[in-house]
Amino acid sequence: MDKSFKIYVVVFLLLILGYLYLESTKKQPINWFPSYAENHKIPYGTYVLRNELKTFLPNVTIDEIKIPPYIYLEDSTRTGTYFFADEAINFGDAEFFRLMEFVKRGNDVFISTHGIQIDTLNFKTKRLVTGNLDEKVFFKFYNKAFKSKEFTFNRAFINQVFTKIDTLNTTVLGITGYVNANNERTNEGVNFVKFNYGKGNFYFHTFPEVFTNYNILNTEYEQHTANILSYVDSTKPFLWDSYYKTGKSGISSPMHYLLSSKYLKWAYYMALIGVLFFVIFEGKRKQRSIPIRTPLKNQTLAFTRTIANMYYEQQDHKNLAEFKISYLLEFIRTKLHIPTTTIDETFYKYVALRSGNTFEDVEKLFKFCDEIHLKNQISMDELIKLNKMIEKFKNTIQYGRK
Template sequence: MSNKFKILAGVLLTLIAVLIYLESNQEDPINWYSSYSKSDKIPYGTFVLYNTLKETRTEDNFKEISRPPYEFLADSNHQRGTYFFNNDFINFDEAESLQLLDWVSRGNTLYVGASGIGETILDTLSLEIEALYQLDNLEREPHMELVHPELKKEHPYTLDLDIQTFYFKEVDTINTIVLGEYDYIKNKDSLTLREPKVHFIKQAFGEGTIIIHLMSDVFVNYFMLHNSNYVYTEAALKYIPENETIFWDNHYKNGKTIQTSPLYMLFKNRYLKWAYYMLLIGVVLWVFFEGKRKQRAIPIIKPLPNQTLAFTKTIAGMYLEKQDHKSIALHQINHFMEYIRNEYSIETADRGLDFIERLASKSDNTQEDTKRLMDYITSINQKYPITQEELLKLNKLIEAFKTK
């Protein structure tokens, strides 16, 4: 390896090390993705809300539902409690909405924190949703308060994010209970809402209750951990009946878990990701340098030739050259007896009538042919010398016997 090549490799490794150092010391950017996932600690995750609700219930009274509501209620229609949904928008279809309404009418509670829930439920409750626009106020930081005297505070709660908000356009106060209002306020120190808009309501349905909060942002980590806003969220959750099972929905979530690759967690963490890249780079460099320094051509070693056939031909030629037909016949007889012992598991020491019957039966030969062969073998053993014709006849009888 030349010195020039070593210098270039050292510079490359130094640059990679500097890049990794700078990347590892850089602060992670804030992730503003609206996931609403229970496991996310990002601003728009619901890690705080999930644990807040879970701590208010026993293990048996807090259940997570990862299936669509239609499937869950179809299989568990007898379950009683509060079905809790929270996402930026939840589009219940007609069949699902009717299933939920039927379940609520039997004495259960539906609690939805979302900017929309589909037309079927809204039409059934005679509600209409509209986006809030104020041309004289370009700031869209909502200020909220709860209507109940015991829950209302001196100052409205503030969500200091510029977001699009929705409200109930018309509310039938005979059938609907207003729980919360909001407005855009120019003066953040103001104690009252200028033109309050209803965004949090409760309505009886059959023997049950439907609660809708159109501002899902009040349930995320960012809002609950900002100043004392958690008081607002906890107060909004007080409308969930006490000692009632909460069914936490994991299906209608923007950030529900869909990753299945084992490398997902590796690449999700920046430090593990760069450690993985460094490992790959190190392996490539090691293979390159070590392979170049140590790789040698592998010589081709020819296998030893099989000389069995040549040896056999040589030995046979010696016997034929000497005209020793008797020795060849004895070898052939011994080989045939070994064949009988291995193939038919018959002892060949005694070649009487019982031996002939067993051998004929197992070899599918007739007793006459088998006896003729054994008699001929006996005559060959007793005769010396033998002619070439007699040797050929012995070979012919043995081959005929085997072919059966």
């Protein structure tokens, strides 16, 4: 290398190191991601609420539920107030029906979210908007015990209100809207209701930000959260949902852990840059010419036809059925991420929940597989029946119910 090239390399390295230093020392921006996870300390996490629940509800037993409500509420002896708070919650039909049965027995379900489909209970929502940027949002309770105090929120958010409610069984608990510079209301709607169902109650609330760290740590807004939680029945256990959360509850991979730390992240980047320079200066000098080799022909189709003809001629239906069952279990492990070590009722439930098939269909499929395992030989009709059941199971996952 000549002298001028070395100077360029040194200047380039200094620029890279200077950039890395500036990036590693600059102040990190605030993360406004709406995670609602109880272990997140970002503004829109729920770490403060989860750790201060005993302050808001001193006499209540608190349990964290980390499995789907469909599984948790299978036990009909469960009691309490099931609490959900997230950006959006999408229950399946079977799961929401189980929540309804839970409430019907005399329990409560509290749901605070911007997005939920609750047409089953004759509720509909819409987004409340304002055309004036100078207007501010307000929240107000109808309960006289709260002295008609109005609360505000100083950040932009999706303001949802109810457009349709069951007036015979619903009590309006709070409203939201916008006021202009003259303190005149320009638009408003219901955002907090109590719905009587059976012996229990549903509480529907459309402002989940009230339960986040940002809201609770602001002394001006903290009372708003306390007022809402005052509707929780202190005689029942408090069931905190940890399953339906937008944010991750833990580290999902080594790379996620590496990039989550500022110092580890920049060490990783510097290592990549070092490898790049090694490839540029060392690889260029020592790289050998790569000989051209004719790629191997793809014989997959011919091999598949040969194997298929062999099984067809030998009429070995039992062996072919065992292969299909093995491929089915591999499909469940790789696509649905469910272990297949133990095939029992719990396995059926998880497969049904993640595949969209009914519990009965899943149980029927694997019971039939067990019958095939126990036989020494099976007929062509049994092999065809197995194939149809497996294809129906896979098609339901890809295209929905048929």
